[in-house]
Amino acid sequence: LSAPFQLARFCPGFADIAPVPLSDRPTPVRAEPGLARALGLGALLVKREDLSSRVYGGAKVRNLEFLLGAAERAGARGVVTLGAAGSHHVLTTAIFARARGLAVRAVLFPQPSTREVEENARILPALGVEVWCLRSLLAVPWAWWRARRRPLGGALPHVIAPGGTSPLGVLGAAEAFLEVVTLLEAGEVPRPECVVVPAGSGGTLAGILAGRALVASDLEVIGVRVVPRVVVGPLRVRRQARRALALLEALGAPALVPAAPGWISDAAGPGYARPTDEADRWTRVTQAEAGFRAETTYTGKALAALARPALRGRRVLFWNTFSAVDPVLPTVPHRIRGA
Numbered sequence: 568l569s570a571p572f573q574l575a576r577f578c579p580g581f582a583d584i585a586p587v588p589l590s591d592r593p594t595p596v597r598a599e600p601g602l603a604r605a606l607g608l609g610a611l612l613v614k615r616e617d618l619s620s621r622v623y624g625g626a627k628v629r630n631l632e633f634l635l636g637a638a639e640r641a642g643a644r645g646v647v648t649l650g651a652a653g654s655h656h657v658l659t660t661a662i663f664a665r666a667r668g669l670a671v672r673a674v675l676f677p678q679p680s681t682r683e684v685e686e687n688a689r690i691l692p693a694l695g696v697e698v699w700c701l702r703s704l705l706a707v708p709w710a711w712w713r714a715r716r717r718p719l720g721g722a723l724p725h726v727i728a729p730g731g732t733s734p735l736g737v738l739g740a741a742e743a744f745l746e747v748v749t750l751l752e753a754g755e756v757p758r759p760e761c762v763v764v765p766a767g768s769g770g771t772l773a774g775i776l777a778g779r780a781l782v783a784s785d786l787e788v789i790g791v792r793v794v795p796r797v798v799v800g801p802l803r804v805r806r807q808a809r810r811a812l813a814l815l816e817a818l819g820a821p822a823l824v825p826a827a828p829g830w831i832s833d834a835a836g837p838g839y840a841r842p843t844d845e846a847d848r849w850t851r852v853t854q855a856e857a858g859f860r861a862e863t864t865y866t867g868k869a870l871a872a873l874a875r876p877a878l879r880g881r882r883v884l885f886w887n888t889f890s891a892v893d894p895v896l897p898t899v900p901h902r903i904r905g906a
């Protein structure tokens with residue numbers, strides 16, 4: 568059973584955005600001395616967002632607690648979202664929306680071939696997702712416009728932003744940050760100096776910055792850009808955090824200003840989902856030293872960034888965003904609400 572949402576303590580109107588419980592909250596924080604040594608860090612803690620669900624974990628489950636809560640409150644019969652062909656966000660949305668009886672439409676744009684691309688090609692149709700596979704990135708604006716306006720299950724679908732990154736969606740990571748603060752305050756884990764997070768759409772990082780502002784934490788929060796520069800940057804992330812805090816303020820939380828994130832921008836390699844030798848190497852070392860898996864699009868590149876001279880000797884909390892488990896799919900088709 569999941570713990571109550573801690574965000575409720577900060578906003579009297581929290582019930583208005585009632586998230587649905589999907590994750591095993593709180594996720595643990597574990598010390599990894601072997602991997603810390605290999606990376607040259609003073610200490611390494613890992614926020615195990617990979618363990619957020621036994622069905623399919625990862626950081627995106629958090630966003631969906633809020634986003635599917637909103638869809639259900641709006642009486643939606645289906646949801647539509649957008650992502651790269653190998654998107655974990657799209658896969659996570661499909662799994663949890665279908666489990667809650669919602670139809671799903673997914674608009675997918677091409678990316679380099681990875682294990683995730685094959686996984687999505689196999690699993691999304693098996694879940695009954697209406698998949699729109701685009702041939703080019705150029706087709707995205709028109710397809711995304713149409714996908715939001717074409718009925719699904721007899722009504723217009725509820726829109727879930729790419730990456731689940733909206734002011735509401737990023738509250739999932741804010742909640743997860745509050746869990747870290749609870750452990751620190753109880754003295755259950757040693758205090759890190761900084762939190763390091765892979766930044767794709769930047770939503771996880773924005774949510775952490777919002778959570779940090781809520782509790783007036785002085786932990787430094789650092790994003791590792793793993794996508795091209797045009798997709799994400801520290802200013803955009805800070806704006807996302809500001810919008811999330813504005814949403815909470817409308818629910819009665821105090822008015823707060825998020826800090827700017829620290830930023831590592833040279834770990835993305837040749838492009839989105841193109842592995843780097845470093846990411847490959849640190850994915851293998853992580854498995855050997857700490858026993859959790861990484862992939863080379865997001866977490867592998869962020870782990871590789873931990874080995875950079877700028878972080879040498881520092882006490883780091885790494886935000887592990889990639890599911891520890893392959894998706895566990897139901898053996899019977901899900902019921903579609905209203906079908």
Ligand SMILES: Cc1ncc(COP(=O)(O)O)c(C=O)c1O
Pocket residue numbers: 625626654655656730732765766767768769770771772865866888889890
């Ligand atoms: C495993 C993993 N890590 C990190 C990210 C990036 O998170 P965000 O889009 O919140 O920046 C993603 C995004 O899909 C992801 O799948």
